[in-house]
Amino acid sequence: MMDPTAYEDFRAAIFASMWRDLAPLEEEIEEHESIPREKIWPALREMGAFGLLIPTEYGGHGLSIAQYLPIIAEFAKVHGGIRALVHVHNSMGHAFWELADERQRDAVLPGVADGARSVAFGLTEPDSGTGLDTATTAVADGDDYVINGRKWLITNSDFASHFMVFARTGSTLSVVTVERDAPGLRIEELPETMGCKGGQHGLLTFTDVRVPQTNRLGAEGSGAEGMERALEISRVLVAASSLGTAEYALDLSVRFAQQRVTFGKPIASRQAVQRYLAEMATDVHALRLLLDDAAAKWDAGRRIPQEASICKLFGLEAVGRVTDRALLVHGGIGYTRRHPIERLYRDARLNWLEEGTPTIQQLVIARELLKGAARHSEDMELTNP
Ligand SMILES: Cc1cc2nc3c(=O)[nH]c(=O)nc-3n(C[C@H](O)[C@H](O)[C@H](O)COP(=O)(O)OP(=O)(O)OC[C@H]3O[C@@H](n4cnc5c(N)ncnc54)[C@H](O)[C@@H]3O)c2cc1C
Incomplete structure (x- = not known):
């Protein structure tokens, strides 16, 4: 939690920069159905939007949930597409922090706090239902997992550096982190959405993607x-x-x-x-x-x-x-x-x-x-x- 007095100033400053720096981009985003990264990124970084829920020891602002709520609500007023981007970045950075061990946190979170890295959430599938119906598999092979399957509607798929992938490990589910440049991972765009425009919610295809078992978050079978x-x-x-x-x-x-x-x-x-x-x-x-x-x-x-x-x-x-x-x-x-x-x-x-x-x-x-x-x-x- 941020010190309450510091938080008041922080909140006032971030609200001001949202309306000053981001709101004027609404028309451009709606018109082109795309978020201009070269304009949005520096503004989000400057106002501290990437590290809102990331603990301070990893370079974030470590806001409590009560402190974060009004800020994400304000983003929704300014623009839904920017809100979705910031929401998934922070929410999944926070989830990664909760599920990862010290070594995994140290490797990923400092970059997340300043927007150099981003963790996306790979759960929904085109070929089956969510959760226990997951069809994507992570099969143990030596010290690795070999991942096969498809995920779609994955927000921030156009820039995420890491995907938290929910996959079947035998009869149970596990969460495995896959880096964007992993061989065998194909990322494709899906059509533009009805609202919250500008972001990408893409299709991920895993074909024999090999990652070390040390990329698993938590124990095997703890995915659900x-x-x-x-x-x-x-x-x-x-x-x-x-x-x-x-x-x-x-x-x-x-x-x-x-x-x-x-x-x-x-x-x-x-x-x-x-x-x-x-x-x-x-x-x-x-x-x-x-x-x-x-x-x-x-x-x-x-x-x-x-x-x-x-x-x-x-x-x-x-x-x-x-x-x-x-x-x-x-x-x-x-x-x-x-x-x-x-x-x-x-x-x-x-x-x-x-x-x-x-x-x-x-x-x-x-x-x-x-x-x-x-x-x-x-x-x-x-x-x-
Ligand atoms: C813009 C956008 C961004 C998204 N971002 C992400 C993301 O980052 N990561 C991610 O993993 N997913 C993401 N999603 C996916 C989203 O979470 C799912 O679309 C949503 O949870 C519904 O799942 P589904 O599309 O598979 O629908 P389905 O499961 O196919 O559901 C269709 C309908 O059937 C109902 N239904 C299905 N199964 C049952 C059941 N067993 N019992 C009763 N009713 C049932 C549902 O309630 C729904 O009304 C995103 C979606 C959108 C549109």
């Missing part, structure tokens, strides 16, 4: 647990992105409703429009409180699978409702590219998919709920024999 741990906090961070998008859509809607006059009065004076605004504010407020709760628990050292999935699920529903309402408040002109609502609407839809769809969040929430209920009835049996 590693995946859960990486996704847990990352789900909270996706929900923080939903909060940023929703807050901005609400602010713009309040302003627009006060300015737009129909039948001689600002539309903000109409009860029907006030109802939209009130519903949006309720969603924003509830999401903010859910996030505060999850961050406080995580920063206190607790595991929060249920809270994380609740944040992610409520966040995607809230940002969906808020951007729907924002479009309605803006009327037809909101559907044009003159207003940022159109971009926020598209950016928000990625939050539905990142780190798992709604059904996956429901599955985790119900699993944790039923586990808790089973524990409770065991206790009842013990206390009421």
Whole structure:
């Protein structure tokens, strides 16, 4: 955690540089559907965006989750594509720190903190489902693993130096780091996305890619647990992105409703429009409180699978409702590219998919709920024999 007084200054400075240095690039990114690295990289490096969640001993800022949330939310306001880039870089740098041993951390993390290196997350596959359904294999051969399979939709695939690959090692899953230049790894672009434009979410094909077994993160067979741990906090961070998008859509809607006059009065004076605004504010407020709760628990050292999935699920529903309402408040002109609502609407839809769809969040929430209920009835049996 950063010292609270230093954090206040740091946060004010990073917010200022986001709006000064990054926001003016929005039109260029949307127009060309590509992030101009030569302009974005120096700005992100200068403001310290690459090392936000990287511990200070590896050159990062070591922010707590509570300190990081408002910053990633602000990135979502400025531009969804830049937010996705910064989110995955920090989230996966953080996950790597959690899963790696000292030697692996020393080798990779200092470069991650200044953006010279970046760790990407290789989980989703074109040919099978996520998690235990993984079809990619890492077969032990002497001191190496030989990896075969395909991963897709892998964010930051255009520049990541390392991929954390979830692969089947026999009947269990393991996480193995593969470097970008490993022989046998082919990286291809996928088509541009609906929103959060400019980043690459590519297709990785592993053909007899050989890496030393020392590239494995954690014990063999610990991949399912590693995946859960990486996704847990990352789900909270996706929900923080939903909060940023929703807050901005609400602010713009309040302003627009006060300015737009129909039948001689600002539309903000109409009860029907006030109802939209009130519903949006309720969603924003509830999401903010859910996030505060999850961050406080995580920063206190607790595991929060249920809270994380609740944040992610409520966040995607809230940002969906808020951007729907924002479009309605803006009327037809909101559907044009003159207003940022159109971009926020598209950016928000990625939050539905990142780190798992709604059904996956429901599955985790119900699993944790039923586990808790089973524990409770065991206790009842013990206390009421
Ligand atoms: C822009 C972008 C960036 C991404 N970045 C990354 C990344 O960096 N790394 C990465 O690994 N992945 C990444 N993803 C992938 C993303 O996490 C997945 O797309 C998402 O988790 C859904 O998985 P899927 O696409 O395989 O959908 P599917 O699993 O094919 O799901 C399709 C539908 O079926 C439902 N479904 C599937 N299986 C079940 C089941 N067993 N029970 C109930 N319902 C089910 C799903 O909920 C969904 O509604 C990214 C995706 C996008 C769009």
